[in-house]
Amino acid sequence: MFKFIFGPVSSRRFGLSLGVDLSPNKKQCNFDCLYCELKGAKAVDTMQNPPPPKEIIDEIKRALEKYPDVDVITVTANGEPMLYPHLKELAQQINAFKNNKKLLILSNGALINDKSVQEALLEFDIVKLSLDAVTPRVFKKLDRAHKSVNLERMLEGTKEFACNFKNELVLETLVIKNINDTRDDFLALNRVVNEIKPSRIDLGTIDRPSAYKVSPVSFETLEILSREIEHIPLVIIKRNRIKNQKEFSCNEIIELLRRRPQSAEDIDDLFDEKSKIQLNKLLNEGKANIVNAAGVIFYKIS
Numbered sequence: 001m002f003k004f005i006f007g008p009v010s011s012r013r014f015g016l017s018l019g020v021d022l023s024p025n026k027k028q029c030n031f032d033c034l035y036c037e038l039k040g041a042k043a044v045d046t047m048q049n050p051p052p053p054k055e056i057i058d059e060i061k062r063a064l065e066k067y068p069d070v071d072v073i074t075v076t077a078n079g080e081p082m083l084y085p086h087l088k089e090l091a092q093q094i095n096a097f098k099n100n101k102k103l104l105i106l107s108n109g110a111l112i113n114d115k116s117v118q119e120a121l122l123e124f125d126i127v128k129l130s131l132d133a134v135t136p137r138v139f140k141k142l143d144r145a146h147k148s149v150n151l152e153r154m155l156e157g158t159k160e161f162a163c164n165f166k167n168e169l170v171l172e173t174l175v176i177k178n179i180n181d182t183r184d185d186f187l188a189l190n191r192v193v194n195e196i197k198p199s200r201i202d203l204g205t206i207d208r209p210s211a212y213k214v215s216p217v218s219f220e221t222l223e224i225l226s227r228e229i230e231h232i233p234l235v236i237i238k239r240n241r242i243k244n245q246k247e248f249s250c251n252e253i254i255e256l257l258r259r260r261p262q263s264a265e266d267i268d269d270l271f272d273e274k275s276k277i278q279l280n281k282l283l284n285e286g287k288a289n290i291v292n293a294a295g296v297i298f299y300k301i302s
């Protein structure tokens, strides 16, 4: 018998999450990313032996009886969940009993140009897609996709989906040393994410053993590269928070927020007490406001 559930695990960004693995017996993915935390495996374009939705639903219901405080049901796979052929049916069935819990999917986005996949994704409260590369050269080197996957169609599909999706779309970019860590990579990424306009972008690097030999970038590199991303709320995923507080003038705060909303965590790490008072003043005057982007609080200019 397959075991579909893992967790619950606590996540700063999404709360208490119950993981649902759609490919519990082996890795099945249309990418073979250099940084994958699973063992490297040849990319595939179909899922073998997909489990019937009923088996998965029964196990989710049992798990929710045990863990009623779960905030989010996270659909993922030992590989790629969009390869699961009954995704829409599964999501609809979960929506029928999940009440106010959020339904989240974590995906590499490779199949998002497929209309039936887009229809399935519309059933989710939060769709989180990886977007490590927007140029064919870097995409080929880093994500090593199955030959059926086309980057251009993938990006077009993401833009189209983003236009139709009323819930929260989050993108995640993992930065790997000497592969996608240049200013040019990020200028190109900035152009694409500003066409997609996600609710949020998460920026991180590897911090666990990976399938192939690759190296992480430093937190400082992430911080420098993040400055190229404009207008979109961005979170740098930090395992260890680094506080580097300094004083910002009122105008500097306005400029900073105009360029890109800043997360509450970043404000806490970067702003000294005086700057926080200035920020509160801007909030009280209605010049800045607070928004929630897929579970993360951001300060932005009004």
Ligand code: SF4
Residues within 6 Å of the ligand: 029, 030, 031, 032, 033, 035, 036, 037, 038, 078, 079, 080, 108
């Ligand atoms: S998309 Fe995810 S599961 Fe697939 S190879 Fe890349 S990191 Fe691994």
